[in-house]
Amino acid sequence: MPLPEKALIARIRRAVRNKAAIITGIGDDCAILRIPTGHEALVTTDFSLEGIHFRRDWHPPDAIGHRCLTRGLSDIAAMGGIPLAAFLSLALPETLPQKWVDEFVRGLLRLAKQHDISLAGGDTAQSPSGAMADIVVLGSAPRGKAIHRSGARPGDKIYVTGTLGGAAAALEMQRAGKKLHPRNFPRYFYPEPRVAVGKYLREHSLASAMIDSSDGLSTDLAHICEESGVGAEVDVKLIPRATIGKSSRRVDINFALHGGEDYELIFTAPHKKKVPAKIDGVLITEIGRIVKGKKVVLIDTRGERKELNPEGWEHFSRK
């Protein structure tokens, strides 16, 4: 086998230094982790599948590793949680070059280091087709303090971090055959999960509900409304649209409304709460308000109202 599992595990094991939360990491039947006293455990799992979430000819391997972990960290961020450890299940085709695997792991571990977590375990297998990763992130939050999707109440304001639509617009350029340089599209190739922002919002009891924008504003805001039993109004002119590449032009509004994989946070806060304009250097923008009912309504630039239906970001299978 060109990719012996044992060698891969040994390589990851060497690259990993156990953090305080990890009592036993790779090399036993289970990892053993310490959850801080008075905290609850947070667990999230996310696939990164070749042909669905990434393409090897479009995304450098270290960016694929980075994005793989971002998917998990962003879910921890959306609860206001603190990440403790990651677990990587990796199925690789026999023909995959060793260098690709090394770069994938390097990208993933670099982001892990930035968030002071390490790989505590996982699984490896030979893939019958493309490369497939499943990332698990374990985190924690003080008991009863994690921020749910279900806490939005009529009268709350709706906020987003950063800008929206950048990832979808960049993906569209790739679909159109453009070759993108990762350096010019950092939020697309190396999205930064908003862990510090989520933690700040939880520590300051600012957010009543929160979700990450991995599936796009229209879909993810609908999740908050569904779980909270409320409706929402969004002012289209307030939505912070991304600029991408070297252009200073804002991306098309449809990317910002429906494009996924920005890994920003969408949250609600009671209208009396003072939400800072920036948290941890990240722009916070008010885009609308929670209302009674079930509908998400978009108010366009002429003040006209129409229902905003979740378009359900489906990665590459969308088109």
Next chain:
Amino acid sequence: MPLPEKALIARIRRAVRNKAAIITGIGDDCAILRIPTGHEALVTTDFSLEGIHFRRDWHPPDAIGHRCLTRGLSDIAAMGGIPLAAFLSLALPETLPQKWVDEFVRGLLRLAKQHDISLAGGDTAQSPSGAMADIVVLGSAPRGKAIHRSGARPGDKIYVTGTLGGAAAALEMQRAGKKLHPRNFPRYFYPEPRVAVGKYLREHSLASAMIDSSDGLSTDLAHICEESGVGAEVDVKLIPRATIGKSSRRVDINFALHGGEDYELIFTAPHKKKVPAKIDGVLITEIGRIVKGKKVVLIDTRGERKELNPEGWEHFSRK
């Protein structure tokens, strides 16, 4: 899409009732779980990939779901842990019949119920090729009490639960074209993870080291020796070989030595400890002893010694 993700999630969500450990299950960015006071968290992840771990023409879908969860529960058992919740990441080909998915989930949830855990989350995606599942099981054990692979000491005795080689022998029959009826091969199609045995060994401080036999005796005992820095001697005549199907003949010794997926426990215990002959109705058999050095030696029926090399069970890719 014939398999809309939302419908699948809704179906699983309906089938799942949250247990005490799960504060928030499916339907938020993360699951929130309560780890019992004074306990550490145990985490294990395992792939079940079509063509590698199962074949749809060989294994009924409920057995595939059952075996998928067994892989995780067996790892919890091997630490002496208590399972708390499972997470399922499931990527399915577009063409897969709905009935297959329902049966898969049914088999998995039936075993979950037996162990008083439920599905607390996961991910779904469309698979570019075969069906792929990644199971995560979260468990716990009292602080410092989980049983590691690394605790075996010279003089300890080596034990196994149940019988070995049954799964590999059944698989060999399928390879040879025989059609097996699941009812006649229960340990192969529906292996029972030894959670109660592992818990008993931990509670009675009997085991110094433990692992599950998912990769076969030769490979898994080598793991214990490697992590413990010891060698081992195994008496071939003591190894409890399985009988399978309607036959009362014991399987070939090579299946018992090298065959994987029996999901039994291999453990060591100081020679002064009194290990019961049965725990929770499961046969416990002494098969050898831990010695100084690094080698695993097999003592054959004529008393001759030869090194037992780990053959590294590779599921279907072995041949």
